Amino acid sequence: MRAGTDSTVHGGAAAAGGPAPLLRLEGLGKRFGALQALADVSLELHPGEIHCLLGENGAGKSTLCNLIFGVHSPDAGSMALNGAPYTPHSPSDALALGIAMVHQHFSLVPDMTVVDNMLLGQTRGVLDRRAWAAKLDAMRERFGLALDPHARIQDLSVGERQRVEIVKCLVREPKLLVLDEPTAVLLPEEIEALLAVCQRVAAQGCGVVLVTHKLAEIRLVARRATVLRGGRVVARSKAPAQEIDTLVRAMIQRDLQAPASAATLQRSAAPGPDALSAREMALQADGLTVRDADGVLRLDKFTLMVAPGEIVAVAGVEGNGQSELGAVLSGMLKPTEGRFHIFGEEMTGKSPRTMTAAGCGVVPEDRHALACVTGMNVAENMMLDRLGSFRRRGLLDRQALNRTVRELMQRFDVRAASPDAAFGGLSGGNQQKAVLARELSRDPLRFLLAAQPTRGLDVGAVEAIYGHIRAAAARGVGVLLISSELEELLAVADRIVVLYRGRLMGTCPADPAERARIGAWMAGHEAAAPQHQVTQ
Amino acid sequence: MSTAFSSTPHSFWRSLLPGPALGMSVAAVAIALLIGAILVALMGVPVGAAIAAFAEGAWGSPYALSASINRALVLMLVGLGFVLAERANLTNVGGEGQIAVGGIAATAFALWPPVAGLPLGMAFVFPMLGACLAGALWGGIAGVLKVKAGTNEVIATLLLSFIAVWMVYGSVQSEQLLRRPMTTSATLPESLEIPLATQLPLLFGDVSMPLHAGLPIGVVLALVVAVVLGFTVLGLRLRATGLNPRAARRAGMAVDRLTVGVLCAAGALGGLAGACMLQGEQYSLKAGFSSGYGFDGLVVGLLARGSVPGVVAGSLLFGFLRSGGINMEMVASVPTALVVVIQGLIIVILAGAALAIQRMETRR
Numbered sequence: 001m002r003a004g005t006d007s008t009v010h011g012g013a014a015a016a017g018g019p020a021p022l023l024r025l026e027g028l029g030k031r032f033g034a035l036q037a038l039a040d041v042s043l044e045l046h047p048g049e050i051h052c053l054l055g056e057n058g059a060g061k062s063t064l065c066n067l068i069f070g071v072h073s074p075d076a077g078s079m080a081l082n083g084a085p086y087t088p089h090s091p092s093d094a095l096a097l098g099i100a101m102v103h104q105h106f107s108l109v110p111d112m113t114v115v116d117n118m119l120l121g122q123t124r125g126v127l128d129r130r131a132w133a134a135k136l137d138a139m140r141e142r143f144g145l146a147l148d149p150h151a152r153i154q155d156l157s158v159g160e161r162q163r164v165e166i167v168k169c170l171v172r173e174p175k176l177l178v179l180d181e182p183t184a185v186l187l188p189e190e191i192e193a194l195l196a197v198c199q200r201v202a203a204q205g206c207g208v209v210l211v212t213h214k215l216a217e218i219r220l221v222a223r224r225a226t227v228l229r230g231g232r233v234v235a236r237s238k239a240p241a242q243e244i245d246t247l248v249r250a251m252i253q254r255d256l257q258a259p260a261s262a263a264t265l266q267r268s269a270a271p272g273p274d275a276l277s278a279r280e281m282a283l284q285a286d287g288l289t290v291r292d293a294d295g296v297l298r299l300d301k302f303t304l305m306v307a308p309g310e311i312v313a314v315a316g317v318e319g320n321g322q323s324e325l326g327a328v329l330s331g332m333l334k335p336t337e338g339r340f341h342i343f344g345e346e347m348t349g350k351s352p353r354t355m356t357a358a359g360c361g362v363v364p365e366d367r368h369a370l371a372c373v374t375g376m377n378v379a380e381n382m383m384l385d386r387l388g389s390f391r392r393r394g395l396l397d398r399q400a401l402n403r404t405v406r407e408l409m410q411r412f413d414v415r416a417a418s419p420d421a422a423f424g425g426l427s428g429g430n431q432q433k434a435v436l437a438r439e440l441s442r443d444p445l446r447f448l449l450a451a452q453p454t455r456g457l458d459v460g461a462v463e464a465i466y467g468h469i470r471a472a473a474a475r476g477v478g479v480l481l482i483s484s485e486l487e488e489l490l491a492v493a494d495r496i497v498v499l500y501r502g503r504l505m506g507t508c509p510a511d512p513a514e515r516a517r518i519g520a521w522m523a524g525h526e527a528a529a530p531q532h533q534v535t536q
Numbered sequence: 537m538s539t540a541f542s543s544t545p546h547s548f549w550r551s552l553l554p555g556p557a558l559g560m561s562v563a564a565v566a567i568a569l570l571i572g573a574i575l576v577a578l579m580g581v582p583v584g585a586a587i588a589a590f591a592e593g594a595w596g597s598p599y600a601l602s603a604s605i606n607r608a609l610v611l612m613l614v615g616l617g618f619v620l621a622e623r624a625n626l627t628n629v630g631g632e633g634q635i636a637v638g639g640i641a642a643t644a645f646a647l648w649p650p651v652a653g654l655p656l657g658m659a660f661v662f663p664m665l666g667a668c669l670a671g672a673l674w675g676g677i678a679g680v681l682k683v684k685a686g687t688n689e690v691i692a693t694l695l696l697s698f699i700a701v702w703m704v705y706g707s708v709q710s711e712q713l714l715r716r717p718m719t720t721s722a723t724l725p726e727s728l729e730i731p732l733a734t735q736l737p738l739l740f741g742d743v744s745m746p747l748h749a750g751l752p753i754g755v756v757l758a759l760v761v762a763v764v765l766g767f768t769v770l771g772l773r774l775r776a777t778g779l780n781p782r783a784a785r786r787a788g789m790a791v792d793r794l795t796v797g798v799l800c801a802a803g804a805l806g807g808l809a810g811a812c813m814l815q816g817e818q819y820s821l822k823a824g825f826s827s828g829y830g831f832d833g834l835v836v837g838l839l840a841r842g843s844v845p846g847v848v849a850g851s852l853l854f855g856f857l858r859s860g861g862i863n864m865e866m867v868a869s870v871p872t873a874l875v876v877v878i879q880g881l882i883i884v885i886l887a888g889a890a891l892a893i894q895r896m897e898t899r900r
Contacts (some may be wrong), residue, residue, distance in 0.1 A: 104615065233883045254824070289765060330786065331783075331786075332782075350785045351785075352785055352787070352788055353785075353788040353789070353790060355788075356787070356788035357788065362786065364786065369780075369782055369783070370782050370783050371783055371786065372780070372783055373775075373776045373779045373780040373783050373784070374779075374780075375775075375779040375780075376772075376775060376776060376779065380772055380776070384784075385787040385788045387769045387772050387773060388769050390769065391768075391769055394768065395763070395767045395768055396767055396768050396769050396771070396772060443818040
């Protein structure tokens with residue numbers, strides 16, 4: 001045990017002679033090739049405390065988590081756990097010492113059930129599924145995390161998968177829980193539940209490191225906060241709830257526009273859908289219906305028009321048909337019934353190739369599965385759909401490719417060392433920005449489908465991305481946004497429609513005054529609409 | 537041409553140079569050869585004599601050298617087909633079958649009377665093209681099965697190999713097919729020798745140095761495969777398809793067509809290997825014609841880890857090992873199985889080293 005007196009940190013965290021902190025980082029540094037990911041990072045975490053890590057995309061938050069969890073070893077500095085030197089060589093060292101981490105990207109086996117995924121790496125000999133299913137039930141009791149132990153991962157929504165990841169950590173009864181942007185994929189009420197879980201975990205004496213972009217969460221749960229920028233600590237706060245503005249300024253080095261940025265963004269003067277004939281319609285979806293392999297109705301007679309230059313947002317609680325709608329409209333899934341046209345051209349069941357050629361941009365919900373090839377470099381990924389236009393004398397013209405990409409990276413603020421950098425090495429937010437840059441720079445771009453386009457992006461980037469989407473709409477692109485971030489939708493869209501159990505509950509202008517109506521639709525309450533039953 | 541290459545950071549010529557993996561490969565080979573020498577000594581054979589016999593057989597005479605290089609050529613063609621398909625994350629283990637159908641096609645075309653009379657060297661080119669086509673068909677079947685029915689290409693190419701090998705056996709059993717007319721009951725079940733015009737011309741016109749026209753063709757093809765994989769849009773598309781087929785499809789790539797196409801190309805290279813064996817060395821089709829070259833070529837492709845220079849180096853190594861080993865058995869009575877032991881050792885050492893390096897990298 002260290003004496004309490006010498007455990008002073010800049011920022012004066014724990015001058016009082018309390019016990020040694022649960023985790024103490026001193027002067028940590030980490031370099032990846034030419035990139036100094038972290039430099040001289042120090043922080044302290046006490047048991048029962050939720051410590052928020054803030055920073056823009058690529059600020060080094062994930063790297064710091066990975067150091068704590070033993071995925072990487074630091075180049076400089078030291079870590080101490082409960083006062084004893086802590087030098088993990090691998091995540092298993094970290095786990096053995098009671099440190100658990102929920103990664104930004106899932107590490108689940110899609111083919112296996114929830115309980116089997118739990119068993120992975122946590123048990124030996126005979127698999128006692130019943131005991132583990134009981135454990136899952138106990139978790140539900142304790143933390144309010146509901147899961148069907150025998151559901152297969154591939155049948156779960158992104159939000160539910162995230163829940164599996166979290167439960168997987170919690171069954172280990174960790175002393176320190178590291179959550180790398182866990183709320184990026186969750187719904188508003190799920191976020192609240194998760195934050196409640198964090199608080200309960202902390203209340204039981206566990207330390208929690210929470211990486212997040214969402215200011216509301218910091219306000220709610222953070223005991224302390226540390227802001228990283230460019231791999232360095234640029235601000236600390238012992239009372240983050242009161243100092244949000246300071247933290248944000250430190251994070252992005254400028255003042256954030258008022259949250260109601262809709263007021264400052266001028267809305268496109270797009271003609272409403274009624275004024276146009278079907279041929280002129282950017283998207284005309286007619287009775288799209290999807291039944292899954294088990295015959296369950298996932299999307300029920302979805303009918304919608306999007307005019308050129310119009311931004312229509314699909315709101316709703318995740319898992320109510322948004323994924324299916326996105327898959328159908330991006331050509332990855334053939335609808336059971338119904339048709340859809342893009343500018344009068346029938347696209348139902350057409351291959352993504354045909355749709356790409358017709359000028360449909362798609363930002364899919366699942367970035368890693370559908371939008372990028374992490375094993376290739378940034379330039380190759382950003383031009384993945386138009387590699388053929390970089391040919392000279394039959395060979396690939398890398399110079400031209402990199403030139404184009406460099407320009408695009410600048411325009412969309414994609415932060416990577418160079419176009420040749422490995423795409424998989426980019427931070428999650430920068431990957432998302434790269435995908436958006438590709439889809440928004442498609443030529444011709446006539447219709448854009450963007451599912452959860454701002455997931456994992458920091459506040460500054462969200463603003464920039466919506467600026468680009470608005471600009472595209474101003475050029476006459478029809479945009480369909482699918483998102484669970486209602487506030488963002490209200491700020492950016494012209495019209496909001498709500499999906500509930502695969503059915504379109506209603507349509508209304510994107511006006512904050514409509515919030516109550518939208519909320520009711522999202523919950524499935526609509527007097528006018530007959531109660532809908534899922535066939536099962 | 538050169539400006540297009542030299543101006544890019546990914547210089548063409550530099551890419552042909554072996555990377556840091558070379559040191560590891562050389563070390564693996566050296567260790568394997570050392571263990572081989574120890575085994576020879578344990579057998580009670582003077583090591584010096586065994587090495588002398590090995591060298592004599594591998595490169596001791598122009599004939600030996602040519603035989604080694606001709607072996608290497610066949611292995612290289614199969615290995616090229618492997619790395620080509622591997623780029624799209626397809627494992628083509630069907631080299632043996634592709635050689636076999638290539639051999640059948642080459643024999644059938646060469647023995648078809650009008651072919652021998654073709655002018656301008658078409659007499660030997662035509663059977664080669666036929667062999668490529670047959671190999672492409674054999675690879676393409678696996679591709680179509682994968683795309684249409686989701687059949688794993690490892691299973692499909694392997695099983696198609698067994699079919700092809702037995703097709704060789706069948707086709708030399710019946711006079712209606714390729715068997716030579718039975719004049720006596722002792723006539724062996726094999727085809728007639730193909731006409732001289734359809735045999736691959738010798739490069740130096742000298743039977744004591746039987747390097748044949750397949751060699752320059754193979755060298756050109758190696759360059760073509762290297763360029764396609766490293767410097768073309770097609771190469772990138774194959775890579776994207778291999779790494780994330782769904783994202784590639786979403787980005788508008790014709791993933792199914794690429795899959796079938798690349799397996800066809802790999803099969804064509806295997807078929808050409810069969811033609812080189814038949815038209816360049818054996819001149820008549822016999823049962824057991826492909827004699828394991830397809831599987832050795834597969835190993836060459838595996839060890840090359842996707843690199844064309846790696847395929848060239850590996851095939852030369854295995855070609856020399858085989859030739860030297862045969863002579864070692866004849867002269868120094870060291871069983872030729874030793875060569876298989878050494879090949880196996882190289883694989884194990886390289887795989888172990890690769891694993892160790894991977895671990896070191898993830899540790900950091």
